[in-house]
Amino acid sequence: MKRIYLAFFALLATTLCACSAPPSASTPAAPTASAAAFDAAAAEKAVIEMEKKTWEVYKNKQADEYRKLATPKYRAVQNGAIKDLDAVIKDMSETTITNYSLSDIKVEFPVNDTAVLTYNLASAGVYKGKPGTDKYFVSAVWANVNGAWKAVIYHETKVEPQPKK
Numbered sequence: 001m002k003r004i005y006l007a008f009f010a011l012l013a014t015t016l017c018a019c020s021a022p023p024s025a026s027t028p029a030a031p032t033a034s035a036a037a038f039d040a041a042a043a044e045k046a047v048i049e050m051e052k053k054t055w056e057v058y059k060n061k062q063a064d065e066y067r068k069l070a071t072p073k074y075r076a077v078q079n080g081a082i083k084d085l086d087a088v089i090k091d092m093s094e095t096t097i098t099n100y101s102l103s104d105i106k107v108e109f110p111v112n113d114t115a116v117l118t119y120n121l122a123s124a125g126v127y128k129g130k131p132g133t134d135k136y137f138v139s140a141v142w143a144n145v146n147g148a149w150k151a152v153i154y155h156e157t158k159v160e161p162q163p164k165k
Helices: 002-019 040-059 063-069 085-093
Strands: 070-078 081-084 095-111 114-127 130-145 148-158
Touching (some): 040 114, 063 070
């Protein structure tokens, strides 16, 4: 047992030393806060506006505008499938959104050029001829590509009614 602990701590010490080594001449230093000023509040506002815009564009069936808001490799997990941008655009033609609302929107920036949104969605409409009113938990990932925020991933999970206790 002592051997296992010694091996573990030796591995841990080696890892910590390797991770904390100073940058070499060939490794550029990370930019300082002043060199890479990031206005999180402004970015958060911009990303939320873009997410809301995607909903309006989708509701109004503006396929070309929707394409402009997304990256070419965009993916969506919705309606029981993983879809690429073309499949989402096809769904748009088979969907009529009569009402929707986004609430409790939260935005995190794991890195400055990537935003992760989570929110609650309530929507009403018709999908492939079937009317429905549903609630979802949504997550979306946006990337700042050449100065413009673009949708990368959209995922929705239907909120199922909880059994009464």
